[in-house]
Amino acid sequence: MDVVIPALGESVTEATIGQWLKKVGDAVKADEPIVSLETDKVAVEVNAPAAGVLTSLAFKEGDTVTVGAVIATLEAGAAAAAVPAALAPAPAAPAPAAAPAPAPAAAAPAPVASAAPSAYEAIAPAVRVLIETYNLDPASISGTGKDSRLTKGDVLAAIEAGTAKVKGAAAPAPAAAAPAAARTEERVRMTRLRQTIARRLKEAQNTAAMLTTFNDVDMTAVMDARNRYKDAFEKKHGVRLGFMSFFVKACALAAKDVPSVNARIEGDEIVFHNYFDVGVAVSSPGGLVVPILKDANAKSFAEIELEIADFGKRARDGKLKMEEMQGGTFTISNGGVFGSLMSTPIINPPQSGVLGMHRIEDRPVVVKGQIVIRPMMYLALSYDHRLIDGREAVTYLVRIKEALEDPTRLVIDL
Structure with missing residues (x-):
């Protein structure tokens, strides 16, 4: 067969x-x-x-x-x-020969060396890809899967907690004994996904007239609303109320006032969309992938959070479908989850805009003549200047800022 x-x-x-x-x-x-x-x-x-x-x-x-x-x-x-x-049964035959082997002490390490690769091979392929991507020592991570095997969740949790060790980090002594050996190089073939990411990002730079404009947003109102309703929200919908649903709704609302941000160039024509299909960048073992949240403008907060949570889980498990990452009219990238303060995201052609979210940090700001401490976030909008003027880009960011600083706007469509 x-x-x-x-x-x-x-x-x-x-x-x-x-x-x-x-x-x-x-x-x-x-x-x-x-x-x-x-x-x-x-x-x-x-x-x-x-x-x-x-x-x-x-x-x-x-x-x-x-x-x-x-x-x-x-x-x-x-x-x-x-x-x-x-x-x-064939491997059982050498068993008797193994009895006299313990006599020489030097023979003891041999089984350990052969056992290590087999233990590593027992790890699921998708988990191995994640381990190799971050160059981690699997022995430093505790497994919670069947027979104590490592899962993707184990690896990601260890990375986030800082307990996962990088390969070679635990062996500084040999490096000190032979410093010359530390000057090594390793060539690793790029994965097909990484090659595609590299090609598309370079094409975006070569094709679009990219420009980035920035603004900041006071997250006090969003954080207050989230803290006030998160328990009731999770109890009713079975998913946590996150920040991303606020940003998706704000971007969709702002696109009504600035439709060019949700458009694309096709030849010598501009194609405007009466729908808002937003790509939400999520991390996978092979790199950043962008599944598409379709008709986000018509979805509720709960529908958005449920779909994004599902995307994130299936991206980590390598189970996203090809068709789920095709299309899209706008993209949101959240570098803040990795601690980014500010960045200039690259648009995903043929889209004309991408919003970059960043980390929230307390900063002194002036409110009604008084210096106060507020949770602030920098926003970055990268856009194709061939289609979107600076005035439109700034207006789009201001509309997002207004909606986030007064979330009631998201409910009454203002």
Whole structure:
């Protein structure tokens, strides 16, 4: 039975073999993942079409494959699934030879060295990608999955808590003993997703006349409203009331006054949209991805929060669908979750605008002639100056600022 590359989404015709999850001779269950593919936008897994044993692999990791290509063969059936069981006793034969081995002390490290790779291979592929992306030592992270295996949540929590150790960080002594060995280089092939991100960002710089304008917003009113209603909101809707829903609603409201921010250039024409499909940038193991929150202008706070929470979870698990990241008329990027104070985000063509959110910090400001401490956030709007004038960009940011500093505007559409 042939294992073929399935359809990967609109306009996606090829992918890269990211990692084989099974090897020749392994028994697999029906619908069990056997290989991880990297496409231009997401990582996807190809599942076994039936239970059986893998008999051959047609490609190696790093190879490019096209939709419909045969990448492996499978001997299906229960009888085939018993083949690995017959192979299992083979490793038992060396067991007696292992008894005299403990005599030399130097032989002890050998099993440890061989055990480490097998333990690492037991980690789920998506989790390994996350570990390799941040160059982490998996032994420094406690697993909460089945059989104490690491999950993406474990890795992300360890990164956020600062308990995850970088590989090599725990071995300063050898580096001191042999400083010359520290001058090393490593070449790692860019993932297909990272190549696409790099290409699209450069295309944006080369095509659009990009400019960024800034403003700041007093988050007191939003924070007060959130603190006042967060418990009742979560109890009723089953999701936390975050800041992003306020920003999505504010951006959609401001786009009514400045429609060019929600438009795009197509040839020598301007295409205006009567809908607001906002891309919400979320972090995934392979890089930043931007799923699209469609018709955000017509959604409630609860619908926005539920959909964003779902995007974030599935991005971390590598389960976002290709079609969920296509389209979009505007983008919101929240660098504040990583501690960014100010940045100039790059627009996502063919969109004409992107709003950058940043961290909230207490700063002295003047209110009615008095210096007071307020939670302030810098906002950055990068826009295509071919379509959006400076006056329109500033007006758009001011409308967002007004809506956030007086959230009642979001309810009464003012």
